[in-house]
Amino acid sequence: xxxxxxxxxxxxxxxxxxDRLMALLRIPSISTDPAFAADVDRAADWLVADLQGMGVxxxxxxxxxxxxxxxxxEGDGPHVLFYGHYDVQPVDPLDLWHRxxxxxxxxxxxxxxxxxGRGTADDKGQLMTFxxxxxxxxxxxxxxxxxxxxxxxxxxxxxSPSLLPYLEAHKDRLKADLALICDTGLFESRAPAIIxxxxxxxxxxxxxxxxxxxxxxxxxxxxxxxxIRVLTRILGNLHDDQGRIQVPQFYDGVPEVxxxxxxxxxxxxxxxxxxxxxxxxxxxxxxxxxxALEMIWSRPTAEINGIVGGYTGDGFKTVLPSRASAKVSFRxxxxxxxxxxxxxxxxxxxxxxxxxxxxxxxxxxxSPAGQMATDHPxxxxxxRALGAEWGVEAAFTGCGGSIPVAGYFKxxxxxxxxxxxxxxxxxxxHSPNEKYDLDSFHKGIRSWARILDAIR
Amino acid sequence: xxxxxxxxxxxxxxxxxxDRLMALLRIPSISTDPAFAADVDRAADWLVADLQGMGVxxxxxxxxxxxxxxxxxEGDGPHVLFYGHYDVQPVDPLDLWHRxxxxxxxxxxxxxxxxxGRGTADDKGQLMTFxxxxxxxxxxxxxxxxxxxxxxxxxxxxxSPSLLPYLEAHKDRLKADLALICDTGLFESRAPAIIxxxxxxxxxxxxxxxxxxxxxxxxxxxxxxxxIRVLTRILGNLHDDQGRIQVPQFYDGVPEVxxxxxxxxxxxxxxxxxxxxxxxxxxxxxxxxxxALEMIWSRPTAEINGIVGGYTGDGFKTVLPSRASAKVSFRxxxxxxxxxxxxxxxxxxxxxxxxxxxxxxxxxxxSPAGQMATDHPxxxxxxRALGAEWGVEAAFTGCGGSIPVAGYFKxxxxxxxxxxxxxxxxxxxHSPNEKYDLDSFHKGIRSWARILDAIR
Numbered sequence: 004x005x006x007x008x009x010x011x012x013x014x015x016x017x018x019x020x021x022d023r024l025m026a027l028l029r030i031p032s033i034s035t036d037p038a039f040a041a042d043v044d045r046a047a048d049w050l051v052a053d054l055q056g057m058g059v060x061x062x063x064x065x066x067x068x069x070x071x072x073x074x075x076x077e078g079d080g081p082h083v084l085f086y087g088h089y090d091v092q093p094v095d096p097l098d099l100w101h102r103x104x105x106x107x108x109x110x111x112x113x114x115x116x117x118x119x120g121r122g123t124a125d126d127k128g129q130l131m132t133f134x135x136x137x138x139x140x141x142x143x144x145x146x147x148x149x150x151x152x153x154x155x156x157x158x159x160x161x162x163s164p165s166l167l168p169y170l171e172a173h174k175d176r177l178k179a180d181l182a183l184i185c186d187t188g189l190f191e192s193r194a195p196a197i198i199x200x201x202x203x204x205x206x207x208x209x210x211x212x213x214x215x216x217x218x219x220x221x222x223x224x225x226x227x228x229x230x231i232r233v234l235t236r237i238l239g240n241l242h243d244d245q246g247r248i249q250v251p252q253f254y255d256g257v258p259e260v261x262x263x264x265x266x267x268x269x270x271x272x273x274x275x276x277x278x279x280x281x282x283x284x285x286x287x288x289x290x291x292x293x294x295a296l297e298m299i300w301s302r303p304t305a306e307i308n309g310i311v312g313g314y315t316g317d318g319f320k321t322v323l324p325s326r327a328s329a330k331v332s333f334r335x336x337x338x339x340x341x342x343x344x345x346x347x348x349x350x351x352x353x354x355x356x357x358x359x360x361x362x363x364x365x366x367x368x369x370s371p372a373g374q375m376a377t378d379h380p381x382x383x384x385x386x387r388a389l390g391a392e393w394g395v396e397a398a399f400t401g402c403g404g405s406i407p408v409a410g411y412f413k414x415x416x417x418x419x420x421x422x423x424x425x426x427x428x429x430x431x432x433h434s435p436n437e438k439y440d441l442d443s444f445h446k447g448i449r450s451w452a453r454i455l456d457a458i459r
Numbered sequence: 460x461x462x463x464x465x466x467x468x469x470x471x472x473x474x475x476x477x478d479r480l481m482a483l484l485r486i487p488s489i490s491t492d493p494a495f496a497a498d499v500d501r502a503a504d505w506l507v508a509d510l511q512g513m514g515v516x517x518x519x520x521x522x523x524x525x526x527x528x529x530x531x532x533e534g535d536g537p538h539v540l541f542y543g544h545y546d547v548q549p550v551d552p553l554d555l556w557h558r559x560x561x562x563x564x565x566x567x568x569x570x571x572x573x574x575x576g577r578g579t580a581d582d583k584g585q586l587m588t589f590x591x592x593x594x595x596x597x598x599x600x601x602x603x604x605x606x607x608x609x610x611x612x613x614x615x616x617x618x619s620p621s622l623l624p625y626l627e628a629h630k631d632r633l634k635a636d637l638a639l640i641c642d643t644g645l646f647e648s649r650a651p652a653i654i655x656x657x658x659x660x661x662x663x664x665x666x667x668x669x670x671x672x673x674x675x676x677x678x679x680x681x682x683x684x685x686x687i688r689v690l691t692r693i694l695g696n697l698h699d700d701q702g703r704i705q706v707p708q709f710y711d712g713v714p715e716v717x718x719x720x721x722x723x724x725x726x727x728x729x730x731x732x733x734x735x736x737x738x739x740x741x742x743x744x745x746x747x748x749x750x751a752l753e754m755i756w757s758r759p760t761a762e763i764n765g766i767v768g769g770y771t772g773d774g775f776k777t778v779l780p781s782r783a784s785a786k787v788s789f790r791x792x793x794x795x796x797x798x799x800x801x802x803x804x805x806x807x808x809x810x811x812x813x814x815x816x817x818x819x820x821x822x823x824x825x826s827p828a829g830q831m832a833t834d835h836p837x838x839x840x841x842x843r844a845l846g847a848e849w850g851v852e853a854a855f856t857g858c859g860g861s862i863p864v865a866g867y868f869k870x871x872x873x874x875x876x877x878x879x880x881x882x883x884x885x886x887x888x889h890s891p892n893e894k895y896d897l898d899s900f901h902k903g904i905r906s907w908a909r910i911l912d913a914i915r
Contacts, residue, residue: 035772035773035774035775035776036772036773036774037773092776093770093772093776095770095772096673099672160776161774161775162774162775202677204677204777206775206777208775213740214738214739214740215738215739216555216738216887216890216891217552217889217890217891218738218889218890219860219888219889219890220760220762220764220788220790221658221660221790221858221859221860221861222644222755222859222860222884222888223738223755223859224755224760224762224790224859225744225745225754225755225758225759225760225790225859226731226734226735226743226744226745226751226754226755227735227738227740227744228740228742228744229744229762229763231694231763231764231765231766231785232694232695232697232698232762232763234691234766235690235691235692235694235695235697235763235766236691236695236698237695238687238688238691238695239688239691239692239693239694239695239696240695241688241691242688242692275682278682279682279683282670282671282672282674282679282683283670283671283815284669284670284683284684284815285814285815286684286813286814286815287682288681288682288683288684288685288813288815289681289682295682298681298682299678299679299680299681299682302681304676304680304681306676306680306685306688306777306779307685307687307688307691307768307769308676308687308769308770308775308776308777308778308779308780309687309768309769309770309771309776309778309780310687310690310691310766310767310768310769310771310783311766311767311768311771312763312765312766312767313763313764313765313766313786314549314551314764314765314786315765315766315767315784315786316491316492316549316551317491317492317493318490318491318492318617318618318823319491319617319618319662319664319764319786319788319823319824320491320548320549320616320764320765320786320889321660321662321762321764321788321889322764322765322889322890323762323764324764324765327766328771329687330769330770330771330775330776332676332775332777334676334677334680334681357742357744358741358742359739359740359741359742359744367774367775368775402677403677403678403679403680403681404675404677404678405677428678431672432675432678433673433674433675433776433777433778434672434673434674434675434778435672435673
């Protein structure tokens with residue numbers, strides 16, 4: 004049997020593969036919102052049944068949060084673990100979607116056919132590209148290309164609280180020779196990309212409390228401290244005029260990009276103007292002495308992801324609120340220590356509090372940046388396989404996102420990870436109208452078949 | 460017939476008066492939220508019927524917003540206009556109420572019996588004290604104490620957009636010798652207070668837009684400008700370290716308190732520590748070279764009444780939002796010009812915008828501060844009448860709130876206003892668990908009977 008037979012099978016089975024993906028997309032598995040817990044569970048059940056349908060011994064494993072789906076299939080050659088996540092982001096603001104986020108459909112667009120819906124690109128569509136490649140291989144060969152462990156998480160979009168304890172408790176179940184992770188994208192929406200470095204992520208939620216109840220600003224305004232005033236004053240100091248983050252010791256462990264990596268990046272000829280222009284921006288907003296590519300791949304960030312306080316409905320209310328709060332996250336690089344930064348950030352906020360205002364903090368995830376093992380032979384094998392599928396040389400790139408599981412696989416299981424994925428810059432993941440190109444889905448399945456053929 | 464007969468009638472009729480108030484309180488007349496428009500209208504109908512029931516020729520008059528209720532009754536002596544408002548504030552955060560805000564009840568508390576519910580103190584309970592005084596007078600005397608125009612507004616809590624045009628269009632209908640306004644409180648919850656000066660109010664809503672859609676902070680974080688970062692930076696500059704407001708020319712027209720007024724205020728021996736301690740604060744937060752009483756009566760303020768942007772639900776979402784917005788209000792004193800301050804504020808915000816961020820503004824009300832005609836004979840008559848009811852000398856005081864109607868009565872109708880009211884500092888108006896002391900309601904009705912007797 005040749006690789007071509009598997010690729011032909013993939014092509015012929017595409018309509019059925021899309022039907023399966025649509026069924027998974029219809030389950031609103033929003034992990035961060037407790038109201039959707041039963042739906043997250045249902046998505047796990049769907050995946051267990053799908054794996055079992057292709058002969059994989061699969062089970063749903065409970066955690067203190069949402070379940071893990073784990074499946075095993077024997078085979079010759081190396082043992083790989085495939086990781087994807089079946090949970091999705093919340094969908095608000097819902098009024099900006101042009102269709103129900105959980106009633107997915109294929110739409111014609113000026114840039115081609117897309118699958119529209121929450122989770123299409125992040126990460127159900129990507130997860131299914133690997134499953135469909137395995138299904139086609141199994142159909143053609145009567146067996147899988149190698150020994151495979153399937154490992155699907157349901158908490159990736161809510162900080163993966165159960166992941167690390169689960170890995171530590173189930174090392175034997177999960178240890179393989181290499182992890183394959185499909186949760187990233189193409190470089191500039193055109194070239195296959197193999198990730199060489201990932202940013203870490205630290206989440207912090209701050210709540211400031213001033214008066215013990217909401218007050219009337221006519222009666223108390225002027226004399227009573229307003230916690231929104233304090234919160235804006237502190238967070239307004241998070242960056243200096245040059246975009247540098249002001250938390251003490253924040254830049255400890257931030258390396259300069261190595262000259263050979265810098266040379267590779269320069270060869271990519273990143274289109275910063277196009278990247279920003281896609282979202283109606285023109286000016287890179289980070290540290291003003293850095294390039295846009297450094298800002299998103301190799302420099303740390305601080306972002307206020309949410310802020311709320313006082314009256315935010317229609318009209319006006321002259322309230323002087325008791326509380327105000329914000330969600331702040333930091334993307335980390337190099338050897339920045341998430342726990343040290345958490346401590347320094349909290350101390351920095353606390354030191355700026357005026358009399359009568361108290362702060363409470365809660366943490367949401369803390370994962371260091373990751374560096375991939377690019378000298379592992381699978382990296383070069385995958386690079387060649389991807390070039391053959393996409394007709395353009397695959398690039399070794401950085402990634403501004405945070406995929407903590409890759410770091411955990413290394414630190415807990417001693418397992419290297421190969422991160423590839425088929426997302427495009429305009430997929431609008433985490434935003435309204437998320438989509439996944441039909442082309443990404445189809446070529447993604449074919450890419451996995453080629454990678455499995457190359458590394459087995 | 461003597462005043463005593465009217466006071467006795469008021470005492471005897473208190474249970475029925477409470478029943479009437481409860482019926483009005485049950486109507487959720489939240490004027491700022493369009494979802495409650497029919498309820499606001501229903502509250503107007505209730506008042507029309509109640510006035511008609513005591514022989515007043517009353518009607519509901521439409522406006523582009525919520526209706527005005529106007530009633531007239533003939534009588535001897537001076538012609539007074541009584542003003543109150545029948546709309547109420549929103550009730551959020553609803554989870555902090557210990558009962559349904561629109562299912563009012565009398566509760567026993569350590570400080571005495573209170574009427575609990577939205578609008579009890581602001582302003583339905585206060586409005587009804589005047590109506591009940593008139594009802595008792597009518598029952599005892601067979602006629603009203605003087606010629607009275609009743610004028611009730613349904614948009615006071617939403618910036619009174621229809622008030623000024625309505626006054627200008629209906630001068631003949633509304634002109635009287637003196638306006639009586641019941642929307643203020645006792646001094647330190649114990650002494651009757653006659654207001655000598657009111658702060659003005661300017662409301663502004665700002666929305667900043669950066670990228671044209673919400674973005675993933677992993678993909679764009681660092682390179683794309685975050686409008687929350689810009690909003691906090693700008694609003695964090697609204698006050699300097701000493702609590703002074705930084706908008707250019709903001710203090711133009713802010714007078715120093717005249718020595719004789721300052722002497723009166725000092726004689727009141729305002730308990731700043733108790734005032735702040737009631738809401739768990741200890742430190743006056745305004746301009747650091749001013750007393751707490753100046754901060755709330757004679758100094759202007761800038762408050763952020765609401766702020767929102769990004770993800771504010773449970774859990775965490777690493778979104779980089781497209782938009783962030785805030786509601787900011789200014790309390791004004793002396794001859795500060797609201798329209799000039801609006802213009803200066805907008806220019807000040809705009810000048811601080813970085814590349815790629817745009818601001819849109821919308822205004823919510825703009826009323827100057829007011830100075831009352833304390834040499835009008837009714838002021839001294841009312842002061843004596845109130846002293847007799849409360850057993851403690853009435854005070855001439857400032858008021859930190861904004862009751863724009865008093866300024867409009869003067870500028871449009873040439874009519875002076877006497878502002879008295881029975882609210883207490885712990886009434887929690889505009890906040891969860893709003894209440895009105897049963898004592899305020901009862902003595903308030905009696906106070907109006909005494910004032911009407913004194914000024915007729």
